[in-house]
Amino acid sequence: MQKIKLLxxxxxxxxxxxxxxxxxxxxxxxxxxxxxxxxxxxxxxNKTLDKVFIRPVVGIYIKAVPQYGQDRVHSFFNNLRSPLxxxxxxxxxxxxxxxxxxxxxxxxxxxGVGGIxxxxxxxxxxxxxxxxxxxxxxxxxxxxxxxxxxxxxSPTTTRGAFGKIGDVALNPINxxxxxxxxxxxxxxxxxxxxxxYNDLIKSTEEGSVDHYGxxxxxxxxxISRRDPNCPLNQYVxxxxxx
Amino acid sequence: MIKNNFTTQIKxxxxxxxxxxxxxxxxxxxxxxxKKFVGNIADNIIKVVKNQGTSKDYKANKLLKIIKxxxxxxxxxxxxxxRDYKTLSSSDKKKYKKLYExxxxxxxxxxxxxYNNESYNITKVVKTAANHYTVAVRIMKPGRSPIDMDYTVKxxxxxxxxxxxxxxxxxxxxxxxxxxSTILKQSGTDALFKKLSETEIEVY
Numbered sequence: 377m378q379k380i381k382l383l384x385x386x387x388x389x390x391x392x393x394x395x396x397x398x399x400x401x402x403x404x405x406x407x408x409x410x411x412x413x414x415x416x417x418x419x420x421x422n423k424t425l426d427k428v429f430i431r432p433v434v435g436i437y438i439k440a441v442p443q444y445g446q447d448r449v450h451s452f453f454n455n456l457r458s459p460l461x462x463x464x465x466x467x468x469x470x471x472x473x474x475x476x477x478x479x480x481x482x483x484x485x486x487x488g489v490g491g492i493x494x495x496x497x498x499x500x501x502x503x504x505x506x507x508x509x510x511x512x513x514x515x516x517x518x519x520x521x522x523x524x525x526x527x528x529x530s531p532t533t534t535r536g537a538f539g540k541i542g543d544v545a546l547n548p549i550n551x552x553x554x555x556x557x558x559x560x561x562x563x564x565x566x567x568x569x570x571x572x573y574n575d576l577i578k579s580t581e582e583g584s585v586d587h588y589g590x591x592x593x594x595x596x597x598x599i600s601r602r603d604p605n606c607p608l609n610q611y612v613x614x615x616x617x618x
Numbered sequence: 619m620i621k622n623n624f625t626t627q628i629k630x631x632x633x634x635x636x637x638x639x640x641x642x643x644x645x646x647x648x649x650x651x652x653k654k655f656v657g658n659i660a661d662n663i664i665k666v667v668k669n670q671g672t673s674k675d676y677k678a679n680k681l682l683k684i685i686k687x688x689x690x691x692x693x694x695x696x697x698x699x700x701r702d703y704k705t706l707s708s709s710d711k712k713k714y715k716k717l718y719e720x721x722x723x724x725x726x727x728x729x730x731x732x733y734n735n736e737s738y739n740i741t742k743v744v745k746t747a748a749n750h751y752t753v754a755v756r757i758m759k760p761g762r763s764p765i766d767m768d769y770t771v772k773x774x775x776x777x778x779x780x781x782x783x784x785x786x787x788x789x790x791x792x793x794x795x796x797x798x799s800t801i802l803k804q805s806g807t808d809a810l811f812k813k814l815s816e817t818e819i820e821v822y
Binding site: 405407504575578579582583584585586588589590592593594597598600601602612614615616 | 697721724725726727728729732746747750763770772781782786787788789791792793796797798799800801810813814816817
């Protein structure tokens with residue numbers, strides 16, 4: 377009940393702030409980063425923590441566990457993300473996506489031995505499309521607000537921060553597990569995601585002239601691309617300088 | 619007189635119809651050529667990356683050759699710098715172009731070196747403007763979610779050139795412009811050139 381109250385409070389604040397100043401030129405893909413000074417410092421802090429504590433653990437895991445094993449672990453956590461996607465599909469009013477998510481979850485849980493095997497991907501039209509509460513907010517035309525780096529977390533936006541609160545409140549897993557178990561589950565799930573993105577994280581650093589600026593641009597493009605209210609492929613004018 | 623007017627009108631209508639129809643004509647021959655162009659780039663890169671027994675420097679320089687031949691680096695370098703390009707002196711433009719090509723190589727090299735027997739499938743070619751095409755490519759690896767890429771290709775002067783690669787909707791040149799513009803705003807052109815040359819040192 378407390379989680380639901382927190383969610384309702386978050387939505388109220390978010391709707392109030394959506395009086396949000398929109399991006400500078402009202403375009404989906406433009407960067408709105410008024411907290412840049414703070415964000416850069418926090419980005420550096422997170423990056424240092426990652427280098428010192430997380431990266432060595434990830435390195436050992438990648439060396440010790442064969443790729444096949446890593447894929448099975450990832451598949452297991454992916455399957456457990458389905459209930460949250462399902463709830464978001466429902467809130468978005470997307471019955472078709474909800475039925476696909478539910479179908480995937482049933483197939484992978486029972487045929488795929490608790491999700492270790494991704495049998496659902498073998499079927500046509502059963503592609504995995506993860507949805508979070510941030511996606512739901514974007515579907516209801518709430519803009520991303522401001523770019524934001526929070527301690528210990530991956531890049532986000534003001535909308536994304538509220539989305540994370542929504543994910544905690546809406547995730548059925550959090551109601552099925554005790555708070556301590558739930559915490560361990562989320563730590564393991566976050567580590568799984570960090571392992572999955574290991575190559576991407578490394579490649580953003582290599583050959584970069586401004587790592588912070590590069591990650592920020594990539595993240596804003598990524599969330600805008602997922603936003604159904606943002607036009608696709610209209611932000612790069614390829615006829616410029618022709 | 620009336621007949622002459624009528625003929626002129628028909629000719630005018632036919633002319634405008636041609637103008638409308640010609641750019642939208644997109645034959646399967648064009649599509650096959652574009653697929654071949656993109657497929658060749660991918661195959662050549664895979665050949666370089668998989669070539670065991672060659673040094674990293676050798677591979678990096680081979681990759682630079684592929685970039686110079688197939689990418690429209692003059693256009694890409696202008697786009698990445700945006701309006702500031704016009705303010706550069708001609709000697710700085712030359713210097714920047716060279717630095718940019720090396721920067722491209724240094725950005726792509728580590729990513730491409732991670733190639734691990736993924737297969738690719740060119741799924742769609744879409745004509746987006748008179749001489750611009752988007753080529754959708756799906757990268758697949760068993761047991762993993764596929765990765766969708768879009769290549770933007772331009773046809774000019776009788777040849778195809780690559781303008782951009784987007785991975786899951788994230789455009790390479792748009793990211794570069796964003797990355798460069800922060801340095802330009804905060805520290806100026808010299809600082810950007812210095813940063814670009816520093817990335818060069820990392821690869822060698």
